[in-house]
Amino acid sequence: MNGEGQYLVVRQGAADGERVPLDPVVPGTIGRSRENIVVLTDASISRQHARVSFKDGAWWVEDLGSKNGTKVNGRRIDAASRLTAGDVLQLGNFQIIFSASGSRATARVADIAGPAMLKSLPVEEFDTGAGTAPDTRSFGVGLSRERIGTFLRAVDKVGQALLAHRSVDELFAFVVELASDILRADRTVLLLKDPVSGELVSRAVKQGPGFEGGEIVVSRSIASAAMEQKQALLTGDAQSDTRFRAQQSVIQQRIHSAMCAPLWHDDQVLGLIYVDNVAAPAPFEEGDLRLLTLIAHLTAVKVRETEQYEAVERAARLDVELRRAATLQQNLLPPEPLHHGRAVVAGRNIPSFDVGGDYFDFIPSEDGRLVVALGDVAGKGMGAALLMTHLHATVRAQVETGRTLRDVMGRLNRSIHQNVRGLRFITLFLAQMDTESGAVTYVNGGHNPPFLVRASGEVESLTSGGLLLGMFPDATYDEGTAAMGPGDLLVAYSDGVTEARAPAAPGEEMGEDLGEERLIELLRSSRTLSPEELVERLIARVREFSGIAQQADDVTVAVIRFGS
DSSP states (O other), X not given: OOOTTOEEEXXXXXXXXXXXXXXXXXXXXXXXXXXXXXXXOOXXXXXXXXXXXXXXXXXXXXXXXXXXXXXXXXXXXXXXXXXXXXXXXXXXXXXEEEEOTTOOOEEEEESOOXXXXXXXXXXXXXXXXXXXXXXXXXXXXXXXXXXXXXXXXXXXHHHHHHHSOOOHHHHHHHHXXXXXXXXXXXXXXXXXXXTTTOOEEEEEEEEOTTOTTOEEEEEHHHHHHHHXXXXXXXXXXXXXXXXXXXXXXXXXXXXXXXXXXXXXXXXXXXXXXXXXXXXXXXXXXXXXXXXXXXXXXXXXXXXXXXXXXXXXXXXXXXXXXXXXHHHHHHHHSOOSOEEETTEEEEEEEEOSSSSOSEEEEEEEXXXXXXXXXXXXXXXXXXXXXXXXXXXXXXXXXXXXXXXXXXXXXXXXXXHHHHHHTTSOOEEXXXXXXXXXXXXXXXXXXXXXXXXXXXXXXXXXXXXXXXXXXXXXXXXXXXXXXXXXXXXXXXXXXXXXXXXXXXXXXXXXXXXXXXXXXXXHHHHHHTTTXXXXXXXXXXXXXXXXXXXXSOOOSOEEEEEEEEXX
């Protein structure tokens, strides 16, 4: 495929579509800006919303970070999506159809009048109660002996569909083939209701010989009646009905007989199946309508089953990816205590979920200095973890330039603000220690004040610094200083330590936080321990205090001991 001769059909509502040719050499953008090849006048659409391009022998569409996203065949895309003939892009109130040479048929719902209504069947007529299968005997009413045999074969085919696992798209293609074959329909369409807009979106189309590549327009009034009233509908012959001779939209489609049935299951309507006859006046009958209703119901059951299966599969894949991400994240953190000059430092991170937003690092230099960093990204989960990874790399890069900690913190703040645009914030503590003299310079960027625990048991808080990072790009930071003597400890921690919560006592809504006072008491009583031992004791205390309750936040601790 060289990509030539392809085009987009841009349509809004029931209006005729505008054909826009595509250039395989120059990617085409779609959006509100007049610089795009497709200009869409809709406030919900971004200036440059999406891009269509030809690469690797195929056409692709990708969203350009738009606010409201881009959908292909009813599903929002997160990455470049390969286009096939007849795919429908949804941007705001516009439908854009990718129509390749020899493309498959397309379908849409529009505000046109439908032919005469001959029969309607409430789906509740076939429902024997929630959670039970419909009484299939009622579906055979009105069928001849020959069609009863066809009906039973159809049930068998649908049964095969229910037993075999297919993707949702494969299931839709199977269903329109099945309905077209059994009902001897010229044209068959399966449409699903978009969960956000509520609009019906074509998901599969089947056309008989002589109808390939055409467009099927389903009357919105008929579709709405089928879905809102939960009725299967049989319509009459528009060609011979004098009431519709003035309605060119119906006559032009040459529809002789049509049916539609809602995809219904457990009192929910997911969409509908539409079939019609065009070539010759071979009208559908009530028995056909009952058969279509059965297919529609079993399709809805299978759609829900398949969606649940795929959701479980996605969750399992996500769990594997999260575990991999957690392993990679932990590998970024110092794995063991570091001895540097007269100082020893140890730390540990326990995420509340598989991945977390807490971070610590030890950065030694050849001149005897040691930088210790400990931070906390606002929020939890993958987003916080990704920002933590960025923070880890950026802190190291800035520290290794030899700049002062005040300059490092200012640069970090500007970088984070530019990347997160005020949507997330980071608290960060940086301390630089001369491991021979014990002199400490530090900057506290909105973090829980670390404690300097003297060998005597006295405790000081390290508070000098400024605002948390990412809030204001022009924020400035002050440096603080301290002098550590032999046996002194510097303990940095995340708020998951002091905000660890005990189980609620009887009659109380929530338990107490561990708090700073209990933490200081623990540090004083444990000040003779090695940094590694103190880290483990502190984490054990948090777990003991919280009991069996789920850890609400990441817990991170870093401890520096100077001298003997």
